[in-house]
Amino acid sequence: CVTEFIRVSERLMPAHYFYKYASEFHNGAKTDAGTPLRLQLLGSDPVCLAENAAFACELGAPVLDLNFGCPAKTVNRSRGGAVLLKEPELLHTIVSQVRRAVPKDIPVTAKMRLGYENTDLALDCARALADGGAEQIVVHARTKVDGYKPPAHWEWIARIQDVVKIPVVANGEIWTVDDWLRCREICGAxxxxxxxxxxxxxxxxxxxxxxxxGEEVVPMTWAELQPMLRTFWQACLVKMTLVQAPGRLKQWLVLLTKSYPEATLMFNTLRRETDCDRITVLLGCSPKS
Known part of the structure; x- marks a missing residue:
């Protein structure tokens, strides 16, 4: 399990900033289900990233993950995420300084895309991360410009595996078991x-x-998903403003439409709804739960 990226720049961030994104630190850096947590950092200043990574380890981070794959324009304009794939040398410097700053028993991993505008530097970037000391690379098999448009170019993951000696993890456009099988067949990850x-x-x-x-499991039904959906909505009400919460629920429903036709019906019902009490009733939640 990986946290959302924690943006660091210019200064050492206070402990409460890390706890905001990784409350699991209070639980031995594990989720409630016992899944180990990886703390994900994003930035472009090698010294600042190294200092914050070391402090995160003091707080309990068991693994440090460096984000070089975020395609968001606002992030890239601030020299974070995928824009750094234009500068393999900087990638190497960041990883090597973070690696030196954290205890030897704390793994440092990295996530990248195939490049910014094209794949010309994909192999150079992968080598830079591996040579800098990353112990694993996650490769999202698209460029920044590709965004999230299909297809994912899994064949590039195989090429990257050929030039580095560390584990390479495949990422991108895996929605079903069949997608996973095709990805594994194409890239061998x-x-x-x-x-x-x-x-x-x-x-x-x-x-x-x-x-x-070699086993089969019955896919989760829409009915089985309902308790999870209600729990999520209640969490939105606790952690967000009443203006923000409906939008976050609708974001999830849009993605659920890829797997559940019923999600389309629910989304259409809630599409223009902004009243949280009304949404609570429509979801079948207890207003006081």
Whole structure:
């Protein structure tokens, strides 16, 4: 499990800033289900990243992950995420300084895309991360300019595996077990990272784990998903303003439409709804729960 990226720049961030994004530090850096947490940092200042990484380890981070893949324009304009893929030398400097700053028993990993505008520097970037001391690379098989438009170019992951001696994890456009099988066949990666696919199909990891064992599991039904949806909505009401909460729920429903036709019906019902009490009733939640 990886945190959302924690942006660091110019100064050492206070402890409460890290706890905001990684409350699991209070639980031995594990989720309630016992899944180990990776703390993800984003930035472009090698010294600042190294100092914050070292402090995060003092707070309990068991793994440090460096984000060089975020395609968001606002992030890239501030020299964060995928824009750094234009500068393999800087990638190497960042990883090597973070690696030196944190205890030897704390793994440092990195996530990258295939490049910014094109794939010309993909192999150079992968080498820079590996030579800098990254112990694992997650490769999102698209460029920044590609964004999230299909397809993902899994064949590039195989090429990257050929030029580095560390584990390479495949990422991008894995929505189903069949997608996972095709990805593995094309790139040969042993491991995958799933993001939006897991949001769209919450039991996708369980389905893939079963497929690895040659087993089958009955996919989660829409009815089985309802308690999770209600719990999520209640969490939105606690952690967000009443103006923000409906939008976050609708974001999830849009992704769920990829797997559940019923999600389309629910989204259409809630599409223009902004009253949180009304949404609570429509979801079948207890207003006081």
């Amino acid at each position: 042993r491991d995958i990272m799933i993001g939006r696919g897991l949001v769209a199909r919450p039991d996708l990891a369980r389905q893939i784990a079963a497929a690895q064992k």
